[in-house]
Amino acid sequence: MLRIIEKLARTMVVLGGVVLVLLVVLTCASVIGRSLNGMLHSDLAQSLLGEVADWLINAGIGPITGDFEILEAGVAFSIFAFLPYCQLHGGHATVDVFTSFLPVKANKYIIAFWEVVLTAVILLITWRLYAGMLSKMGNGETTFLLQFPVWWGYAASFVPAVVACVVGLYCAIGRVAEIVTGRDFLPKLEGAVH
Amino acid sequence: MTMLEMGIASFPILLLMIFLRAPIGMAMFLCGIGGLYFGLGSSNMFLAKLKSETYTTFSSYSLTIIPMFLLMGQFATLSGMSAALFKASESWLGHRKGGVAMASVGACAGFGAICGSSLATAATMSRVALPEMRRYGYSGGFSTATLAAGGTLGILIPPSVILVIYAILTEQNIAKLFLAAFIPGILAAIGYVITISIYVRLFPDAAGTRDPVPYAQRWRALFDVWPVLTVFGLVVGGIYLGWFTPTEGAAIGAAGTGLLALISGNLTWAVFKESLFATAMATAMIFFIVLGAGLYNSFLALSQVPQEMSNLVVGQGWSPWTVLTVILVFYLLFGCLMDSLSMILLTIPIFFPVISVLDFGMSAEHVAIWFGILVLIVVEVGLITPPVGMNLFIINAMDRETPMSETYKAVLWFVGSDLVRVVILVLFPAITLCLLPS
Amino acid sequence: EEVTLRLHQFLPGQANVPKLVLDVWADNVEKDSGGRIKVARYPSMQLGGKPPELMDQVTDGVADVVWTVVGYTPGRFPSTEVFELPFITSDARAASRAYWEMFEKHMKDTEFKDVHILGTWVHGPGMLHTKDPVTSPADLRGMKIRGGSRQVNMLLTKLGATPVGMPVPAIPEGLSKGVLDGTTIPWEVTTALKVPELVENHTEFTGAALYNLTFVLAMNKGRYEGLPDDLKAVIDQNSGLEFSVFAGGTQADADGPAREFAAAKGNNIITITEEQTQEWRALAQPIYDAWVEDMKSKGIDGQALIDEATALMAKYAE
């Protein structure tokens, strides 16, 4: 079971990561396009290249329309896609100086307790994201420049959010089961590198 | 209970949860929605807020810079630049007494210029420098402490994720904050080098020596770090000169370091996935804290705690310098226990309004920038103060032979150098502000 | 019984609209209710979220009252866009009056049915502030301009400029760093944004404004309906047509000092004559056509809205 969940979480990270890299490329392309467009409009380019410059401008050399909007929706997807992996590997920031003085068993209970609460929070977030998506679907709101419906972004994020719920439920049940059975169901905790 | 009382009561509850090992972002999230629920007597508000809060936070344009910087740091790690930087710095400094340690600090400073995160800098440079220091007979604690301190340069030298968060919280200009961080960052590196030279004089056994390398070799090694300078110049310079927005700059930096990693041949699909896992872990952690802090701060705003706090401090008639000192000491103490990002997100909405009404004889913008740099430094000291110092943990985990207590002992010298620097920067704001256009 | 209303909006408390319009409204409500209504003011998005969320916040009761730019949520309130078309408005009072009238007739029970609207208004004439002078449409070619509304962005594209989307507070940096060659914005906001220090040319139009934005002051519906009748009456007497005209007029009046400030600095204020403005207006015809077409797809008679708005504004213009 852990192998399937691990695979699921990793697949989401790779998906989110590939989207992130594509956004990096898109942003760079937009910056380059904007600079070239500015240069082609300059007096120097206009006098040297004349019609060629205008032709290039008309061919679409310029910033990518709505690049900010794509970036925003894409990054939201990526972050939701990163959540399950972070929870599965215990990556959320915690302070354990005080609890480290407690016996191992007490720590296990504490960790399991917060894992359950965290999963409840993830479920709450996903449920509300869904409600948000429905209300954006209902009111016809679009983005400013590309004018794509805002709910598309919500829908894209909803998919990894559901995966986060599945992984969260596994983590919560797994931590409790570890206490009950004494066996390990989750990867060893590691700290986050930030 | 009034809303204000509830706001005040939420602090100890939040701290209790955090000290009981609750994930920090989640603790703030729960205190936020709990406060909204009990304060308003209904769940309508927080349920309505959550419909858009998560998506809006995760898709915020100004925050998109964070995953970009983290990806940039990961690619920088793979680019082979850490080794080139260490080699360059080591060939010039390595033969001096404590020279390999000094070289590590220099290389960390260089790496900090293309990496926005402190832990990534510490981890990456340790991989290169730790074996070398041990090879030349540097003691375990001294080596790990040097790299833990050097790692903080990852965030003190721009670009820096913490400064981005500060800029967003206080509506300041990111480019100006990056520029203002530059001299204090260099001072930090110099301070560490001085600390090392004092340390090796007091404890001569802590460091070995080696022969100088020929100048031809030194120049060649120095030449090899040009990609670092190019990426740093392009990103920080481009943001400052307005060629692109900070987020676009981070994207260009990620693309640049990604290309370097590709050219170096280190960026295979398997390695690429590994770097995504690290990016994912850090990104999810940061955004979860940002989300929780956002909710908690809305509740605090509703309960008027920041305004009342500001009124209270102003009403006391304390001198601005006293207030500033109290705040900085608070950060130093809390930094022993808490993570830097959480501290900033939690406290800046409360402290910043207080600081911004005080008269330090400077323009409001200068006060905001100067305060930001001071806060950046004191929270970063937290990364190396025992018992909870993330940099210490990361590096100690990479050198199992050295007991944590050795690292703790040696790192206090570097903490000392940080404190001296804070005092200097508090007394002479001009050091921080001199690069800014007036 | 005492009622506290949470008023949430996106500008700092000292800015013109919060200070000269919203505070006045809030103070009047407090006074007229004999202190039974208290308006707690949360400027600068203190209650969280981004400006486009304000409409949802008031619909859902996160805030009780919000002031927002309708165009921040494109697609949701399509009819209001008639006042955002290029060269359609001229006098802010007349436009705000027409807007309220058309709101009551066409929008109250349709697009705005989920909220209780307290006021509808537009700002003073939207115009250009540029580094290089703009005296004719051709001068805009190749300039990177921040457009204030969806419609003006389309016009800019049409004229060969590159519209750049960025929030208002980012304008000074955009101008100083060369990300922008100019911006559209009414005079009123220029002083706070230091626009006269960053550009030297300002292009005004005679007879019709380059563009405009529509604002609403909106109240949560349940909150309003849940008020006792006498407090409802207090809200009613402070909202509606008169308040809308006051708000639009006050905002437009703040243009004067800002214009004087730029003039005193020795900046170049270019005034496009009425005939020339008609030439610009002719170039904007495709934007009108596209808008009417777009409205048709939403089941709205756009041309009728344009005609009605034009007629009403002409009637109310002094």
Ligand code: NA
């Ligand atoms: Na850095």
Ligand code: NA
């Ligand atoms: Na610490």
